[in-house]
Amino acid sequence: MPLSKIIFSTLRKKINSTSAQIAVVGLGYVGLPIVNLIQKKKYNVIGYDIDKKKINLLQNKKNYIPYLKLNFSKKVKFSFEIKDIENTDIIIIALPTPLKNKKPDLNNLEIFVRKFGDNFKNKLIIFESTSYPGTTREYLIEKLKKKNLIAGKNIFYSFSPERINPGENENNLNKIPKIISGETENCKSLIKLFYSKIFETVYISKNIETAEFTKILENVFRAVNIAFINEIKYLADPLNVNLIDAIEGAKTKPFGYMPFYPGPGIGGHCIPVDPLYLTWKAKKIGLRTRFINLSEKINQENVDKILKFIINQKKNFKKFKILILGVSYKKNIDDVRESSSVKLMQNLQKKKIKYDYCDPYIKKLKKDVLKINLNNKNINYKQINYKKYNISILMTDHDKFNYSQILNKSKLIIDTRYKYMKMNISNNKIKNL
Numbered sequence: 001m002p003l004s005k006i007i008f009s010t011l012r013k014k015i016n017s018t019s020a021q022i023a024v025v026g027l028g029y030v031g032l033p034i035v036n037l038i039q040k041k042k043y044n045v046i047g048y049d050i051d052k053k054k055i056n057l058l059q060n061k062k063n064y065i066p067y068l069k070l071n072f073s074k075k076v077k078f079s080f081e082i083k084d085i086e087n088t089d090i091i092i093i094a095l096p097t098p099l100k101n102k103k104p105d106l107n108n109l110e111i112f113v114r115k116f117g118d119n120f121k122n123k124l125i126i127f128e129s130t131s132y133p134g135t136t137r138e139y140l141i142e143k144l145k146k147k148n149l150i151a152g153k154n155i156f157y158s159f160s161p162e163r164i165n166p167g168e169n170e171n172n173l174n175k176i177p178k179i180i181s182g183e184t185e186n187c188k189s190l191i192k193l194f195y196s197k198i199f200e201t202v203y204i205s206k207n208i209e210t211a212e213f214t215k216i217l218e219n220v221f222r223a224v225n226i227a228f229i230n231e232i233k234y235l236a237d238p239l240n241v242n243l244i245d246a247i248e249g250a251k252t253k254p255f256g257y258m259p260f261y262p263g264p265g266i267g268g269h270c271i272p273v274d275p276l277y278l279t280w281k282a283k284k285i286g287l288r289t290r291f292i293n294l295s296e297k298i299n300q301e302n303v304d305k306i307l308k309f310i311i312n313q314k315k316n317f318k319k320f321k322i323l324i325l326g327v328s329y330k331k332n333i334d335d336v337r338e339s340s341s342v343k344l345m346q347n348l349q350k351k352k353i354k355y356d357y358c359d360p361y362i363k364k365l366k367k368d369v370l371k372i373n374l375n376n377k378n379i380n381y382k383q384i385n386y387k388k389y390n391i392s393i394l395m396t397d398h399d400k401f402n403y404s405q406i407l408n409k410s411k412l413i414i415d416t417r418y419k420y421m422k423m424n425i426s427n428n429k430i431k432n433l
């Protein structure tokens with residue numbers, strides 16, 4: 001039997017008998033829930049990350065994602081030593097893929113690929129990070145070809161975008177249909193075999209680029225629709241329209257409408273970032289992405305509108321203080337990446353307007369990373385003295401907030417989430433922005 005067939009059928013056997021050893025590279029919001037799911041399905045899994053603090057916590061059975069029910073079974077190990085994942089059969093890559101000056105930054109992947117080197121041989125590689133269509137082929141496959149690693153022969157490439165919704169479904173990841181794709185028929189067959197054992201439903205994309213594009217398509221759809229509702233929300237008041245009622249009404253149509261709700265802008269590692277991957281790639285092939293460009297602009301304007309409203313309140317801000325309720329980009333989680341609250345803080349700081357903030361999910365903000373003032377206090381959400389503040393700004397609608405207290409005790413509320421309108425409460429103190 002040719003060597004490539006032996007490698008392929010050995011991997012098949014190992015997957016079928018659950019004796020395949022799995023490594024997950026990057027233990028963040030995506031990687032750690034994947035580790036958890038895989039061990040539940042009875043495979044041995046090693047979680048690898050360069051962050052020693054994270055690994056130390058995990059080795060001491062401490063979980064840093066509060067809403068993930070992490071099971072520290074005998075099936076799971078954690079390490080920051082790359083040698084510990086050399087002898088595995090399947091490598092799942094969940095590394096961060098940020099933008100740098102609006103250009104894809106694949107540096108995290110580059111570091112890992114360089115370090116892991118020839119150890120990719122004879123393995124199934126599952127790339128889960130979000131990136132522009134073409135990344136897996138142009139970057140990973142071409143790079144490793146130079147090391148004589150040939151797709152479908154002595155290495156098996158697949159791309160499977162992660163669809164996790166942090167704070168909502170990390171404990172039920174297996175229920176989210178999983179898009180899978182592979183470079184060759186053998187690559188496809190291996191990922192299908194493995195992920196069918198892990199996830200309830202798999203959808204096989206025609207090729208890797210299509211699977212990469214599918215993920216971006218989903219997130220562009222969200223970015224554009226969020227921008228759309230965030231633009232037309234300003235029409236509601238002058239037209240005597242209750243925006244939430246209009247959305248709820250439209251929702252009753254059984255086809256052709258999907259609700260999106262107003263908010264202070266977009267945040268997190270996906271919606272603000274992924275569309276720009278496509279813009280970058282489009283430019284490279286001489287095409288435009290006008291919807292993406294416009295929605296990016298509109299989604300950024302929300303914070304400007306809040307700031308303008310505050311500035312119009314007063315000329316002298318010496319005795320003026322604001323309370324920011326919620327710093328994470330969405331409710332009930334601790335992720336502050338690209339959060340509109342952080343942008344608001346940076347802008348208030350520039351205007352020398354004082355503020356405190358309150359977020360039950362955030363113990364400490366990395367103020368140097370976020371470029372925000374060190375003097376502002378993180379107020380305990382159970383002990384807020386609302387009277388101290390001229391305006392309470394509801395930026396994140398965490399379930400832990402006491403909304404009747406916010407309403408009763410605040411002098412003025414900017415409700416960016418339309419929370420009170422959703423609760424059917426109207427009051428002169430509330431300004432929806």
Ligand SMILES: NC(=O)c1ccc[n+]([C@@H]2O[C@H](COP(=O)([O-])OP(=O)(O)OC[C@H]3O[C@@H](n4cnc5c(N)ncnc54)[C@H](O)[C@@H]3O)[C@@H](O)[C@H]2O)c1
Nearest residue numbers: 026027028029030049050051094095097108112129130162
């Ligand atoms: N967060 C989400 O909601 C979400 C959803 C779907 C897809 N994604 C995509 O998944 C990928 C991962 O996102 P995330 O939110 O989990 O990122 P994250 O920043 O939460 O976690 C990434 C982890 O990778 C580690 N890391 C960085 N460089 C490393 C290296 N060279 N070797 C080993 N470990 C390294 C970091 O220490 C960190 O723990 C991104 O491409 C993202 O776009 C994220």
